[in-house]
Amino acid sequence: MAITSANQLELLQTAEAVAREKMIDPGLVIEAMEESLARAAKSRYGADMDIRVDIDRKTGRAVFTRVRTVVEEDELENYQAEFTVEQARQYMEDPKIGDTFVEEVPPVEMGRIAAQSAKQVILQRVREAERDRQYEEFKDRAGTIINGLVKREEYGNVIVDVGAGEAILRRNEKIGRESYRPNDRIRCYVKDVRREPRGPQIFLSRTSPEFMAELFKMEVPEIYDGIIDIKAVARDPGSRAKIAVISYDNSIDPVGACVGMRGSRVQAVVNELQGEKIDIIPWNEDIPTFLVNALQPAEVSKVVFDEEAERVEVVVPEEQLSLAIGRRGQNVRLASQLTGLDIDIMTEAEESKRRQEEFEKRTKLFMDTLDLDEFFAQLLVSEGFSSLEEVAYVEQAELLVIDGVDEDTANELQARAQDVLEARNKAALENARALGVEDSLVEFDALTPQMVEVLANDGIKTLEDFATCADWELAGGYTTVDGQRVKDNGLLENFDVSLEEAQNMVMTARVLLGWVDPEELEAEDETEDESDEQQHEAGA
CATH class of the missing domain: 3.30.1480.10 (NusA, N-terminal domain)
Known part of the structure; x- marks a missing residue:
């Protein structure tokens, strides 16, 4: 041609x-x-x-x-x-x-x-x-809901015609045991759009928490207009879900707006999600209050929040325990996902027993180390003293408020506590030196002799060794493994060293060694402070 x-x-x-x-x-x-x-x-x-x-x-x-x-x-x-x-x-x-x-x-x-x-x-x-x-048409549609027609099903995955191309709804993104026939209409959430050698791949989802949030946005005009905001969503697809909402208009009840007249709005979402039960919860900045709301319909007696560990202990009456945990742990699991916290639930009897064990343990500590009788040791524990350090170095006025404690008794108590601590420190220092600890670590002000001994037992014997440690190695923390939060024990965790304190100790060691320029460190801190202020102003 x-x-x-x-x-x-x-x-x-x-x-x-x-x-x-x-x-x-x-x-x-x-x-x-x-x-x-x-x-x-x-x-x-x-x-x-x-x-x-x-x-x-x-x-x-x-x-x-x-x-x-x-x-x-x-x-x-x-x-x-x-x-x-x-x-x-x-x-x-x-x-x-x-x-x-x-x-x-x-x-x-x-x-x-x-x-x-x-x-x-x-x-x-x-x-x-x-x-x-x-790809250009769909890349900006990620994070939105799309309607399509079912073309076919392959190995449990549904191929959906979305007009200008095909999308895939994987088996694990379907609700329960959903099944579809060719030409069925389907509504999905566009989870991801990727450019791949075989062409753009559009991945859909019906189990994603964002799918529920987008459905509520379609059904509730106040959410679409920004008057009500969805702060968090947790789902057990096809079974139950919790959604936390907040209203920026005091005249509008966020929960009522999402439920609708006679439940019409929430029912429309429930029908789309194959009958999934939805708990609509008012969001609260106060984490314990929000957690109490999240555990509904169970009633909560007490909440103990460990902010550093992002862990919460919840105490409920005996008859509320099964309701708080839910069937197969569903209620507490969804509440945990909603708040982003690990939740331990215990009955009032279990909490009372644990507090009694802690009380007896601290009483025995003071009896054995300070040579006190049981009654006097119990008085100290009742006033909130939990360690020898607190007794030895607390302001004397705090000891004088205890019944039967005068100035001489307070002096004697503090002298005994200080003697015990000095003896322990001396023994710890001797043991650390026997293990080969160098003066650079012993003379580091941030560490006590007992801390140095613990570090030496783990092979950390110089300031250089210490400066290479990560903050979580010292203070401990949590790691997520297979969706579960796993505890990492820190070397100095028993000394109540927080993550921030551990970070400061390590950075101080690095500055002393000349690894870090203190002026650069100050400049970084100032930049972070300015950024925090800007975020605060933006939030306000």
Whole structure:
């Protein structure tokens, strides 16, 4: 097939038809044609030649040209597409390195193989353009709800026609045992859109918490308008869910607005989610209050919140225990997801027993170390003293408020506590030195002798060793493994060293060693403070 005047316009008509069918730019189809014709010409003139084809967008005339580039003599590799300055003088005036010489060559006759190759190039470029168009169309729709038609089901995964392409609803993203037949209408959440070699992949979900949030946004105008905000969602797909909402207008009840007249709004969401029960909870900045709301319908007697460990102990009456935990732990699990906290639930009897054990343990500590009788030791514990350090170094006025304690008794108590601590520190220091601890670590002000002993037992014997520690190695923390929070024990955890204190200790050691410039550290702190202030102002 030669590119003659008879079929020049046919090129443009073909490009227009393909572009219309695939909903892509006609220019992309013409570019694909130019590339395919150039490839066919190279097979005729030689693969090393730089043959280019330009199709006129108005007339359809295809012009074949050969391009040669001027290069340095020692860089000349391809004699068909490159030439030296000396050689270029035969064709050009005053040639320079990088100049190109373009000359028109006769069009080629395309044989059967060349035509087939050209067709493949065009189809490939059209497919690429179609994929780019699909990706551009859907990339901004991630995080929204989309309607589609079920095309087929493959190995439990549902292939959905979403208009300009196909999307996939994986087996684990379906609610319960949902099944679909071809041409069923389906509503899903666009979880992710990725550009992959085989084309854009659109991943859908019906189990995602965000799906429920978007459904409420569609059903509740106040959420769409920003008057009510969804702060958190936790789901056990197809079974039960909890959603925390807050109203920025005091005249609007967020829970009532989401429920709707006679439950019409929430019922519409429930129907879409295959009968999933939904608890709508008022959000509260006070975490213990929010947690009490999240554990509804169970009644809570007491909440003990450990902010550093992000862990909460909840005390409930005996008859409320099963309700608080829920069937197979569902209620407490959803409350934990909603608040982002680990929740331990215990009865009032269990909490009372634990407090009694702690009371007896501290009483025995004071009896054994301070040589006190049981009654006096219990008095100390009742007043909130839990360690020898507190007794030894507390303001004396705090001891004098205890019944029967005068100034002499208080002095004697503190002297005994200090003697015990000094003896322990001396023994710990001797043991640490026996283990090979260097003076650099012993003389580090942030560490007590007992801390140094614990570090030495773990092989940390110099200030350099200490400076390489991570803050969580010292203070402890939590790691999420397979969705479960696992406790990491810290070396200095028994000394009540917080994560922030551990971080400061390590950074101080690094400054002393010259590893960190204190001025840079101060600059970073100032930047963080400014950022916190800006966030606070934005929040206000």
